Amino acid sequence: MIGKAFTSYWFPVLLIVPFLAIYGLIFIYPTISMFVLSFTDAPLIGSGNFVGLSNYARLFHDPRLLVALWNTAYFVILSVIPGAAVALLIALAVQRLSGRLQAAVLALFFLPFIVPVSVVYLIWDWILNYQFGIAMHWLDALGIPRVPVFKTVTWFMPAVALITIWWTCGFSLLVFLAGLRAIPAEIYEAAALDNASRWTTFRRITWPLLWPVTALVLTIQLILQLKIFDQVYLFSTGGRPNDTIVMVQYIFQMAFVDDHGGRAAAVAVTLFLIVIVVTLVEFQLLRLAGGGQKK
Amino acid sequence: MSDIKLSNVSKTFGIVSVIDDLTLTVKSGEFLVLLGPSGSGKTTILRMIAGLETIDKGTLEIGGQRCESLPPGQRQVAMVFQNYALYPHMSVSGNMAFGLENIGLGKAEIAARIAAAAKLLEMTSLLERYPAQLSGGQRQRVAIGRAIVKQPKAFLFDEPLSNLDAALRVRTRVELAQLHQRLQSTVVYVTHDQTEAMTLADRVVVLNSRHVEQIGTPMEIYHRPATRFVASFVGSPAMNFIQVKTKLNGKKIGIVAPSGKWITLPNASLGKGDVELGIRPESISIVDRDADATGQVKIIERLGERTLLHVQLDKGPLIIVQDSGLSKLNINSPVKLKFNVSQISLFGPDGKSSLRSAAS
Numbered sequence: 001m002i003g004k005a006f007t008s009y010w011f012p013v014l015l016i017v018p019f020l021a022i023y024g025l026i027f028i029y030p031t032i033s034m035f036v037l038s039f040t041d042a043p044l045i046g047s048g049n050f051v052g053l054s055n056y057a058r059l060f061h062d063p064r065l066l067v068a069l070w071n072t073a074y075f076v077i078l079s080v081i082p083g084a085a086v087a088l089l090i091a092l093a094v095q096r097l098s099g100r101l102q103a104a105v106l107a108l109f110f111l112p113f114i115v116p117v118s119v120v121y122l123i124w125d126w127i128l129n130y131q132f133g134i135a136m137h138w139l140d141a142l143g144i145p146r147v148p149v150f151k152t153v154t155w156f157m158p159a160v161a162l163i164t165i166w167w168t169c170g171f172s173l174l175v176f177l178a179g180l181r182a183i184p185a186e187i188y189e190a191a192a193l194d195n196a197s198r199w200t201t202f203r204r205i206t207w208p209l210l211w212p213v214t215a216l217v218l219t220i221q222l223i224l225q226l227k228i229f230d231q232v233y234l235f236s237t238g239g240r241p242n243d244t245i246v247m248v249q250y251i252f253q254m255a256f257v258d259d260h261g262g263r264a265a266a267v268a269v270t271l272f273l274i275v276i277v278v279t280l281v282e283f284q285l286l287r288l289a290g291g292g293q294k295k
Numbered sequence: 296m297s298d299i300k301l302s303n304v305s306k307t308f309g310i311v312s313v314i315d316d317l318t319l320t321v322k323s324g325e326f327l328v329l330l331g332p333s334g335s336g337k338t339t340i341l342r343m344i345a346g347l348e349t350i351d352k353g354t355l356e357i358g359g360q361r362c363e364s365l366p367p368g369q370r371q372v373a374m375v376f377q378n379y380a381l382y383p384h385m386s387v388s389g390n391m392a393f394g395l396e397n398i399g400l401g402k403a404e405i406a407a408r409i410a411a412a413a414k415l416l417e418m419t420s421l422l423e424r425y426p427a428q429l430s431g432g433q434r435q436r437v438a439i440g441r442a443i444v445k446q447p448k449a450f451l452f453d454e455p456l457s458n459l460d461a462a463l464r465v466r467t468r469v470e471l472a473q474l475h476q477r478l479q480s481t482v483v484y485v486t487h488d489q490t491e492a493m494t495l496a497d498r499v500v501v502l503n504s505r506h507v508e509q510i511g512t513p514m515e516i517y518h519r520p521a522t523r524f525v526a527s528f529v530g531s532p533a534m535n536f537i538q539v540k541t542k543l544n545g546k547k548i549g550i551v552a553p554s555g556k557w558i559t560l561p562n563a564s565l566g567k568g569d570v571e572l573g574i575r576p577e578s579i580s581i582v583d584r585d586a587d588a589t590g591q592v593k594i595i596e597r598l599g600e601r602t603l604l605h606v607q608l609d610k611g612p613l614i615i616v617q618d619s620g621l622s623k624l625n626i627n628s629p630v631k632l633k634f635n636v637s638q639i640s641l642f643g644p645d646g647k648s649s650l651r652s653a654a655s
Binding site: 184186187189190191192193194195196197200204205208209 | 345346347366367368369372373374376378380381382383384393394397398441445
């Protein structure tokens with residue numbers, strides 16, 4: 001007989017157990033392991049001895065950490081807000097279109113997002129490669145000397161940021177478009193009757209009403225770009241990986257190239273805390289910026 | 296002067312014609328109601344006046360100024376939307392100030408106008424609140440306040456009461472009437488609710504599938520409907536319609552009532568053949584003899600102050616007859632009915648009224 005206790009207590013428990021088991025196995029357990037590992041001198045595979053905080057002490061004396069931190073921060077600055085701005089501009093333009101034309105244009109802008117990173121790398125290497133890149137032929141035609149984009153520190157991060165914006169802004173565009181569609185048409189009609197110019201309408205109606213969506217896009221982008229790895233790794237092969245290194249790449253080098261599991265874990269823990277702190281600060285700042293409005 | 300003149304206005308959406316050659320004048324200070332079922336084009340007319348829809352053909356004048364190609368903000372009209380369309384991120388006073396800031400009014404002037412409107416609408420205590428913190432009725436007031444502070448040439452209302460509950464609707468209706476008396480402003484008001492039209496309007500425009508059926512005072516619309524559509528649309532319960540034959544008796548013209556009795560109608564311009572007799576439930580009385588029609592009570596609806604009898608005529612359709620609140624009739628009682636001749640409407644096969652003039 002199925003009792004009341006089963007249906008009201010054990011049955012729900014039964015339903016969430018698979019999720020809890022998988023979540024514990026592939027997130028909670030590795031995270032705890034990472035913290036534990038960061039206090040040992042373990043290699044990449046196998047266990048090590050407890051060494052206290054010495055991994056962290058060594059980390060903060062490693063000049064590569066500063067380079068990786070700065071490059072990551074620089075990349076975030078170059079990609080998060082500019083990327084959101086580009087996506088918003090495109091969303092505002094796409095919203096003015098209607099019907100099939102809108103769907104077609106939207107699809108074109110979204111297309112890069114479904115391309116895998118290796119293909120993104122190939123496409124942009126064909127464009128910006130020093131020897132055979134299409135863009136270099138344009139520079140030749142204009143009489144401007146060629147630029148080794150991925151081999152100079154000056155051009156590397158801006159170029160990778162630009163490519164990242166091109167690659168991922170389709171997603172932000174979709175989120176912005178959904179946000180814009182959620183603003184009722186009557187609000188704009190009321191603004192039109194209130195003699196609001198197009199700029200006033202954007203500044204005083206669209207922007208504040210879209211603010212929660214903008215905050216969401218910025219937060220998602222911030223977390224994503226703090227964890228940047230693939231593009232930087234691919235474009236820096238054959239370039240100057242030690243000068244263009246970012247945080248996750250630093251972890252990768254430490255673990256898979258130098259075979260220092262414990263020290264790599266210490267970097268990972270540091271990045272983990274940075275992501276949490278920066279995101280919390282950003283979230284609070286965004287909330288304050290939109291604080292004049294009540295929902 | 297703030298009259299509104301629409302001349303030979305047409306509007307199509309794609310290949311669908313919505314308004315066809317409409318000419319309409321709203322007099323200065325008049326409360327004009329556009330009444331019609333959904334899809335009759337009434338909201339489109341309002342939106343064309345506001346500038347939210349383009350006018351394909353024809354001209355629009357507001358207060359003597361040609362407006363059909365002006366943007367909405369420069370037509371000096373204010374609109375109250377069906378769902379209020381308040382700016383959710385602005386306080387009540389911010390909502391009212393927005394339009395005034397956009398025309399470059401000074402801060403002191405804006406504050407004074409908001410204070411005056413808030414006092415008029417008794418919402419001074421709400422000024423710092425946000426729309427989400429207001430009830431439906433309060434939002435409605437803010438929407439009206441936002442219109443008033445602009446001191447427009449005309450107010451445009453798009454079914455403003457349809458989102459309120461029944462009790463609040465009645466109260467707001469009365470307040471709107473008072474407001475209009477006080478401000479003496481030109482109002483164009485769209486509704487599908489005939490009670491609102493009857494109680495608020497100086498004149499009613501009855502619309503049906505993109506053309507005007509009748510323009511007149513509420514009493515003209517009710518008592519002298521120009522078409523069968525107006526007769527059936529206005530009034531609750533609806534007017535009764537009975538097929539009758541016309542008959543010439545010497546020089547007098549008239550109709551044959553269901554009972555076979557001959558009713559003289561000196562004002563009728565009738566041809567030979569069938570017409571439809573229209574008569575409202577309250578214009579039929581129950582009599583002992585000399586009946587125009589006889590029948591049997593089928594359904595009794597007791598509404599308290601009156602009773603509605605659904606009577607199956609012996610020679611004719613099921614009609615509704617109004618009796619006193621204390622009607623003693625029962626289901627299946629036979630009844631004899633007499634029509635109030637002065638309240639009879641006649642409609643020819645084209646649906647148009649066959650009575651010569653409303654005045655006589």
